[in-house]
Amino acid sequence: MSTLTPGFQGRPRPQGVALPPGQYVEAGFPVLSAGPTPRVDTNTWRLDVVTESGDTRSWTWPDLMALPQDEPTVDIHCVTRWSKFGTTWRGVSLDTLLADVESTADFAMIGSYGGYTTNVPVAELLGGKAWVVHTFDGAPLHPVHGGPARLLVPGLYFWKSAKWVNRITLLPMDEQGFWERLGYHDLGDPWREQRYQGD
Amino acid sequence: MTEATVPGTGTDAGPRLGARYAMPSGWRVATLVDARAESRTARTLVLDVPDWPGHLAGQHLDLRLTAPDGYTAERSYSIASAASGTAPSVRVEITVQRVPGGEVSGYLTDAFAVGDAIEVRGPVGGWFVWSPVHDAGRPVLLAAGGSGVVPLVSMLRTRRDAGDRTPFRLVYSVRRPEDRLYVDELARRAEDGLEANVAFTRAAPLDARRAPGRLTLAELGAWGWPADIEPACFVCGPTGFVEAVSRTLVALGHDPACVKTERFGPAVD
Ligand SMILES: Cc1cc2nc3c(=O)[nH]c(=O)nc-3n(C[C@H](O)[C@H](O)[C@H](O)COP(=O)(O)OP(=O)(O)OC[C@H]3O[C@@H](n4cnc5c(N)ncnc54)[C@H](O)[C@@H]3O)c2cc1C
Numbered sequence: 141m142s143t144l145t146p147g148f149q150g151r152p153r154p155q156g157v158a159l160p161p162g163q164y165v166e167a168g169f170p171v172l173s174a175g176p177t178p179r180v181d182t183n184t185w186r187l188d189v190v191t192e193s194g195d196t197r198s199w200t201w202p203d204l205m206a207l208p209q210d211e212p213t214v215d216i217h218c219v220t221r222w223s224k225f226g227t228t229w230r231g232v233s234l235d236t237l238l239a240d241v242e243s244t245a246d247f248a249m250i251g252s253y254g255g256y257t258t259n260v261p262v263a264e265l266l267g268g269k270a271w272v273v274h275t276f277d278g279a280p281l282h283p284v285h286g287g288p289a290r291l292l293v294p295g296l297y298f299w300k301s302a303k304w305v306n307r308i309t310l311l312p313m314d315e316q317g318f319w320e321r322l323g324y325h326d327l328g329d330p331w332r333e334q335r336y337q338g339d
Numbered sequence: 340m341t342e343a344t345v346p347g348t349g350t351d352a353g354p355r356l357g358a359r360y361a362m363p364s365g366w367r368v369a370t371l372v373d374a375r376a377e378s379r380t381a382r383t384l385v386l387d388v389p390d391w392p393g394h395l396a397g398q399h400l401d402l403r404l405t406a407p408d409g410y411t412a413e414r415s416y417s418i419a420s421a422a423s424g425t426a427p428s429v430r431v432e433i434t435v436q437r438v439p440g441g442e443v444s445g446y447l448t449d450a451f452a453v454g455d456a457i458e459v460r461g462p463v464g465g466w467f468v469w470s471p472v473h474d475a476g477r478p479v480l481l482a483a484g485g486s487g488v489v490p491l492v493s494m495l496r497t498r499r500d501a502g503d504r505t506p507f508r509l510v511y512s513v514r515r516p517e518d519r520l521y522v523d524e525l526a527r528r529a530e531d532g533l534e535a536n537v538a539f540t541r542a543a544p545l546d547a548r549r550a551p552g553r554l555t556l557a558e559l560g561a562w563g564w565p566a567d568i569e570p571a572c573f574v575c576g577p578t579g580f581v582e583a584v585s586r587t588l589v590a591l592g593h594d595p596a597c598v599k600t601e602r603f604g605p606a607v608d
Contacts, residue, residue, distance in 0.1 A: 171602055
C-alpha cells in the first residue's frame with residue numbers, strides 16, 4: 141500500500157492518559173443532536189420507568205431531588221471523536237432508581253423529550269455505571285447539554301447518554317433507537333471502537 | 340471492522356436502495372486527484388474513492404490520517420458532490436475550512452497534495468439528508484453558518500442534477516465577504532430558482548443592504564418560508580449558529596420535527 145497522508149505529523153500524543161482508539165482530547169464541550177434543543181420545565185418534568193409487563197413507575201422533579209445524590213467524575217467519549225476527561229456531574233444512580241423495579245429484562249430503550257430514543261443493555265445501566273444527572277460542573281445542566289436532566293453512561297459513546305431523558309422502557313429483546321436505526325452501533329463501546337453497525 | 344455487503348451489482352442510477360440506513364463500510368484508500376481553493380482559507384478536495392457505495396445529499400464521510408509513527412487522527416467532512424450511485428470509482432468532493440491550530444484541517448488545506456493517498460469511510464448519516472426521490476415538492480429552507488454550507492450545496496447540486504423544481508431558499512451566514520464558499524456556483528444556482536440571502540456577521544461588502552451582525556428573527560422569517568406551509572429546514576454549521584437558528588425557527592412556528600440540524604464543531608460564531 142502506498143504511504144498514507146505523507147507528511148502528516150499530528151499533535152503531540154497525549155501521554156499517560158487512557159484515550160480510546162480514534163479519539164482526541166477536547167477541552168470544550170461540543171454538542172451533537174439531531175434537531176432543535178427542547179426546553180423542558182421542571183414543574184412538568186417526569187421520568188417514567190416502564191417494565192416489560194407494562195408496570196410504570198414515575199418520578200417528578202422533587203421526587204428525583206429527594207433521592208440520594210451521587211457526584212460522579214468521569215471521562216466521556218463522543219462518537220464524533222472528541223473525548224473529555226474528568227467531567228463532574230451530580231445526579232441519581234440508576235441502581236437507586238431501578239432498585240425496586242420488578243423486571244428480568246436485559247435491554248432498555250431510553251426515551252427523551254423531543255422524541256429521541258437510544259437502546260442500552262441493562263447490564264450497562266446497573267452496577268455504578270449510569271446516572272440521571274441534572275448538574276454539570278457545579279451548575280444546573282444547560283438545555284443544550286440535555287438539561288434539566290440527561291442520562292449519563294460514560295462507559296459507552298456519548299449518544300447513549302440521552303439528553304432530556306424522560307422514559308426508560310425495559311425490554312426482553314433488543315430494539316434499535318433513533319441513531320441506531322440510522323446505522324450507529326447497538327452497544328457503542330468506545331474501547332472496541334463500535335461506532336457503526338457491524339463494527 | 341467488517342466490510343459491508345453491497346447488494347446488487349455494478350453502476351445504477353441512484354443511491355442503492357437502503358443507503359439511507361446502511362452501515363458504513365470499512366476503510367478504503369482514496370487518492371486526491373484534484374484540489375482547488377474555495378476561499379482564502381478553504382480548499383475543495385476531489386477524492387477518487389474505489390467502490391464507493393453511493394451517497395445521499397447531506398451525508399458525510401470520515402477521513403483517517405496516519406503519521407509515520409502509526410498515530411492516526413479521524414475527522415468527519417460533509418460530502419459536497421451531488422448524490423451518486425454505486426460505482427467502481429467515483430469522485431467525491433469535500434470542502435475543508437482551515438481551523439486555526441487545527442490538527443487535521445491545516446494539513447488538508449495546505450500539505451495534502453494531488454496524488455497522495457488517504458483512508459476514507461462512508462457515507463455516514465441518514466437523517467440530515469434530502470433526496471429528490473423522497474422529498475421533492477416540499478419547500479426547503481437551507482440555513483448555513485460558515486463551512487456548514489457544504490452539505491447544503493450537495494443538496495442544491497442533487498436538485499440540479501435531477502432537474503427537480505422543488506422551491507429552495509438559502510440563508511448563509513459568514514463572518515466576512517472573503518469567507519464565502521462556492522460564490523460563483525451559488526450565483527448560478529439562482530438561475531435554477533434558488534433564492535439566496537447572505538448575512539455577514541463581522542464585515543459586510545460595500546453594496547450590502549444590512550450592517551454586519553447576526554441573523555435576526557425578522558430576517559429568518561423574511562428569507563425563509565412561512566411555518567404554515569411546513570417546509571423542510573436544514574440547519575448546519577458551528578454549534579452556536581445551529582442553536583440560535585434552530586431556536587429561532589421554532590419561535591417562528593416551525594415544528595421542531597421539521598428542523599434537521601448538523602453541528603460541525605464547538606466554535607461559536
Ligand atoms: C458531521 C460533521 C461534518 C463536518 N463537515 C465539515 C466540512 O464539510 N468542512 C469542514 O471544514 N469541517 C467539517 N466538520 C468539522 C471537521 O470534522 C473538523 O472538526 C474540523 O476540520 C477541525 O478539525 P481540526 O483537526 O483541524 O481541529 P482540531 O485540532 O480538532 O481542533 C482545533 C481547535 O479548533 C476548534 N474547532 C474544532 N472544530 C472546529 C470548527 N468546525 N470550527 C471552528 N473551530 C473548531 C477546537 O475546539 C480546537 O480548539 C464536520 C464535522 C462533523 C461532526
